[in-house]
Amino acid sequence: MGLLLPVLIRHGIDEAVTRLALGAVWAASGLALLSVLAQWVAQTAEMRMTGRTGERVLYVLRLKIFAQLQRLGLDYYERELTGRIMTRMTTDVDALSTFLQTGLVTAFVSLVTFFGIMVALLVIDVQLALVVFATLPVLVIGTYFFRKSSVRAYELARDRVSVVNADLQESVSGLRIVQAFRREHTGAERFAERSDSYREARVRGQWLISVYFPFVQLLSSAAAAAVLIVGAGRVEAGTLTTGALVAYLLYIDLFFAPVQQLSQVFDGYQQATVSLRRIQELLREPTSTAAAERPKDVLSLRGEIAFEDVRFQYGAADEPEEALSGIDLRIPAGQTVAFVGETGAGKSTVVKLVARFYDPTSGRVTADGTDLRDLDITAYRHRLGVVPQEAYLFAGTVRDAIAYGRRDATDAEVEAAARAVGAHDMIATLEGGYLHEVAERGRNLSAGQRQLIALARAELVGPDILLLDEPTAALDLATEAQVNQATDRLTGRRTTLVVAHRLTTAARADRVVVMDHGRVVEDGTHDELLALGGTYARLWRTFVGEDEPAAV
16 A cells, blocks of 8 residues: 555656646545555554464463473573573563564565565666665665674673673562671672663664664665656656656655664564574473373372482583482381481482482482382372472462462361361461461561471372471471471371481481481481491480581
8 A cells, every 4th residue: 555655646747737637636636545544444453463463472472481481490490590581581572572563564564565666666667776776785785784783782682681680680589688798789889780781782782773774864865866866857858757756756765664664673673583592492491300201190109219329410410529329228108217417418309309300310219119200290299298498488378378289179178287287276376367468488477387387288288208308497496396296297107208407307207317428328217326326326416415516
């Protein structure tokens, strides 16, 4: 429709104005008006269509990104900054949104218009078309250098905005420490430096645009001037009509307009391209705990756990330090086993392997004789109860927090789980009871209250295997006693693995496994290991104050 208007003007001048045919002028004007109205209707429909389609695409993309983030192993989150991950879901998706909803259709229409005008220029007059096309090599060369330089600028800007977001997230998460150590000024300076680095990268991209756009306009003016000079001579000579020359000048303006539009779209295109590549990298990131080709379903477990020559190391495979070195261990069903040892001995790593947060570097971990890598990971984790050292509670009500692992649980089942671990009386003291609002991370609850709720959460899923990363390590003695009672109720006849930082926890276990530098050095009951007089006995003496301190 946009290409039709100069044609109507040409015929209006040549067939109506020069012959003083008023009826033909009205006819040409009416057709021109209809052309403009049709173009307006088409643009309105296009905007509605691209808006709906773009939002659908972005909705699916957000779901895919979120699902991928849920699938990735913990090793990914240990090497990636949280701010960088958030940038994928926010800034990168927003860049794609802008391009999909406005830039993509604009680019398509501009390209079709550009080539349509080339055809129209050739049809009207080949000689004048060659005058216009003489500017194309200069335009192509300028566009090539602009694109090459701007790609680098936008990639740099996208990387730097990730750093800015990561710094912001880290500063907000650690605000208590920032204020405690009076580092507000230093943090502000660091954030200003990183923000300034991002600003410089963006200004570089804008500088390129400020050079390129006027350059295209200059070519458009130069082409129009050349056509006017050549065309005026031909009109005077009678080889070209006035209407054709006017139409030609209008087409020249339209000819360079798509180039300028493409240049404007190119800013969004470059950002969208960089964002899409980063999103693709995330979606293609392999998980370190991949599902088996034919996973075995898990309806229930007896709870027998075995480590068979297990070795494991965090980070790159060529790093010499191993977290676990040749672990051979069998835990019968229903037994409570405490893992003790100095800091960095590998206690928590054992629990993480059983939860299949990681897979062994070599060897295998089995449940009821089946390698964990051969089990359906989702079904297997449904049979686990995990209580970390610092209970993480999502925002919502206390009831929601307990029912997190079983969203279909009834109120009666939630209350029964709380009573089973001795958390009901504590919950009853809260304003609203089970409907008490829990803040993000449970920060409006005490550490002991969070742990009791976490124990109730684990009880509700009815796990066959219970994994406890010393839930009493950060508690005072009174609260510790309360949580210990809840833990004893929870363990019951379940297979339980406990990372014991406090040896009173180990003393209550059926069995104690002592670890040192990723190896099992002692294994037996509390009394047996005390009688042995080895590492555990030394740790115990230190714990009760009969020896020099040691980290446990």
